[in-house]
Amino acid sequence: EAQVTQNPRYLITVTGKKLTVTCSQNMNHEYMSWYRQDPGLGLRQIYYSMNVEVTDKGDVPEGYKVSRKEKRNFPLILESPSPNQTSLYFCASSLSPLQGVPYFGPGTRLTVT
Amino acid sequence: QKEVEQDPGPLSVPEGAIVSLNCTYSNSAFQYFMWYRQYSRKGPELLMYTYSSGNKEDGRFTAQVDKSSKYISLFIRDSQPSDSATYLCAMRAGSGNTPLVFGKGTRLSVIA
Numbered sequence: 001e002a003q004v005t006q007n008p009r010y011l012i013t014v015t016g017k018k019l020t021v022t023c024s025q026n027m028n029h030e031y032m033s034w035y036r037q038d039p040g041l042g043l044r045q046i047y048y049s050m051n052v053e054v055t056d057k058g059d060v061p062e063g064y065k066v067s068r069k070e071k072r073n074f075p076l077i078l079e080s081p082s083p084n085q086t087s088l089y090f091c092a093s094s095l096s097p098l099q100g101v102p103y104f105g106p107g108t109r110l111t112v113t
Numbered sequence: 114q115k116e117v118e119q120d121p122g123p124l125s126v127p128e129g130a131i132v133s134l135n136c137t138y139s140n141s142a143f144q145y146f147m148w149y150r151q152y153s154r155k156g157p158e159l160l161m162y163t164y165s166s167g168n169k170e171d172g173r174f175t176a177q178v179d180k181s182s183k184y185i186s187l188f189i190r191d192s193q194p195s196d197s198a199t200y201l202c203a204m205r206a207g208s209g210n211t212p213l214v215f216g217k218g219t220r221l222s223v224i225a
Contacts, residue, residue, distance in 0.1 A: 004156075033212070040121075042217035043157075043201070058212060090156050101147055102213060104156035 002027045004105035006091050012111045013081055021076045021108050023091030031094045032074040033058065033102070034066065036087040043090070049074055050096075081112040116140055119202055119216030128225050132189040136202035136216045139183065143214075144207035146178050148187045151199045151218065160200075161187065192223045 004025045013019055025032065033048035035058075045058030049068040063085055065077040074093075078085060088109050092102035119136045126132055134148075144165055149157035161176040163169045169176045175188040185204070189196055202216040 040217070043215040045212050048212060101159050101162050104149075104158070106156045107154070109154075 002103065004091055004093055004103050006089075006105040006108050008108060009106060010109050012113065014113055015082055016080050019078050019081060019110075021078075021089060021091075021110070023074045023076065023105060024072050025074075025091075025093040025103070026072065027093060027095075027103065028071065029093035029095055029103075030071070031096050031102075032068070033092050034064070034074070034076045035090045035092065036060065036085075037090060037107075038087050046076070046089075081110075083112050086110060086112050117202065117204065117214050117216045120219055121217055123220040123222060125222045125224060126192055128192060128194060128223055130192050130223070132192050132196070132221060132223075134187040134189075134200050134202075134219050134221070136185050136204075137183055138185070138204060138214075140204075140206070140214075141180075141183065142206040143183075143204040145205050146176070146185050147203040147213075148174075148176055149201040149203060151201060153198075157201055194223050194225045197222045 007022045030051045034046040035043045037043050044060045046064050047066040049055045055066050088107050090107050091105040094102045117138045146163050148161040150160050151157040163176050163178050166178045166180045173190045177186040199218040199220045201218045203213050205213045
């Protein structure tokens with residue numbers, strides 16, 4: 001089954017404690033991205049990756065890092081989480097930026113206290 | 114003016130009603146238009162995908178794009194309680210590495 005998986009699905013952490021949210025896709029997609037979704041603000045892109053070892057900033061990259069060492073995986077790293085990063089996070093993948101449509105993962109609800 | 118505008122609702126309709134959801138946009142370079150459905154606590158799932166202007170029908174769902182007016186619509190016929198969700202429009206340009214731009218979503222409730 002074609003899918004995008006994210007782990008963990010729910011996470012409560014404290015300010016400053018580094019965390020990683022994993023994302024994996026089994027569709028051999030080149031393009032992967034991370035979004036955060038907040039009430040009243042909609043979906044905003046954090047980072048995206050065109051292919052292995054190629055990443056770039058989206059609209060709201062501050063406080064986040066990503067890596068793309070393998071085609072299927074695109075982890076999101078919060079080196080020092082802060083309460084304003086409390087949000088619902090989605091990973092998405094597609095064949096390319098201009099081909100196909102993004103498939104979304106199930107989401108990770110992060111709370112930073 | 115925001116790049117994509119979408120009325121957040123909430124929109125509440127009786128079962129069986131025809132629902133019309135809309136987005137307006139300002140960027141004339143947008144050529145690919147999508148509608149996603151998002152149930153509570155779930156990721157967005159693709160409903161409809163259209164290129165340029167025109168209509169596309171899939172079962173009870175019809176997507177319309179009017180590029181001259183920079184206006185897209187999603188119609189849901191014979192709405193069901195299971196259609197209750199947030200509907201997000203999304204669009205992108207036809208070239209370059211421009212990302213997908215989302216509307217903020219319209220929350221729909223279909224009442225049995």
